[in-house]
Amino acid sequence: MSDLSKATLLKQGAEAKIYVIDFLGKPCIVKERFQKTYRHPDLDKSLTAQRTKSEIRSMLRCRTNGIRTPVIYFVDQIKNLIYMEYIQDSVTVRDYVTAIQNNPDGDTHLLEALMQKVGSTLATMHEKNIIHGDLTTSNMLLRNPPEELNLILIDFGLGYIENLAEDKGVDLYVLERAFLSTHPNTEALFELLLQSYAKDYGKGAVEVLRKLDEVRQRGRKRTMVG
Ligand SMILES: Nc1ncnc2c1ncn2[C@@H]1O[C@H](COP(=O)(O)OP(=O)(O)OP(=O)(O)O)[C@@H](O)[C@H]1O
Ligand SMILES: [Mg+2]
Known part of the structure; x- marks a missing residue:
């Protein structure tokens, strides 16, 4: 999708980097789960993929049941990126x-x-x-x-x-x-x-x-x- 090296880094959590970009004119967060070097690379890959999948699934289930979570705009399952609504000024x-x-x-x-x-x-x-x-x-x-x-x-x-x-x-x-x-x-x-x-x-x-x-x-x- 977009080149994250040029995106603004909003937060760096324990698990992921949170970037802010413009997604088709909408303020958007990109959540990138980064590699954990202390884990075996194969295990790390599968855990990261699993977390990305769990996150999307739970967020969608919440939204269909009236619990507010950011809107998901796009998912990159190869790079484990979630593009979602940026809740500005929150x-x-x-x-x-x-x-x-x-x-x-x-x-x-x-x-x-x-x-x-x-x-x-x-x-x-x-x-x-x-x-x-x-x-x-x-x-x-x-x-x-x-x-x-x-x-x-x-x-x-x-x-x-x-x-x-x-x-x-x-x-x-x-x-x-x-x-x-x-x-x-x-x-x-x-x-x-x-x-x-x-x-x-x-x-x-x-x-x-x-x-x-x-x-x-x-x-x-x-x-x-x-
Ligand atoms: N959609 C969003 N809109 C606005 N701010 C957000 C959004 N998603 C994440 N943030 C901000 O980024 C922080 C980290 O995001 P998140 O909790 O998803 O990642 P994390 O890597 O698990 O971080 P941590 O280890 O700090 O919990 C949030 O506490 C919040 O301040
Ligand atoms: Mg968090």
């Missing part, structure tokens, strides 16, 4: 929560509403049996203006389809760990997220939250032993 939920927390006049009601929004979005996602696999507040964007809480989920490279309560519980556990360590003193806020998740998920939520509790306890035991 802010990650991570940066937004940090900004509100650090502002003495920060709107705590807005923070609560955001937690509810995240909870209900994840409920819809899990109801459709989509497991994200890497839920963190950096993998959630808010379209500008952020107060409108227009939430967009990204980074589905570890995503898959599964109907097991255990997998959904682990998905929430990953988020809980990331959330509480990134944003101090947010236990009550995370509880709001879970309440909203439970309310919107309906009957199946009890089982998922029970699994979440089990995984937490396993985590605690591991910490005590280790």
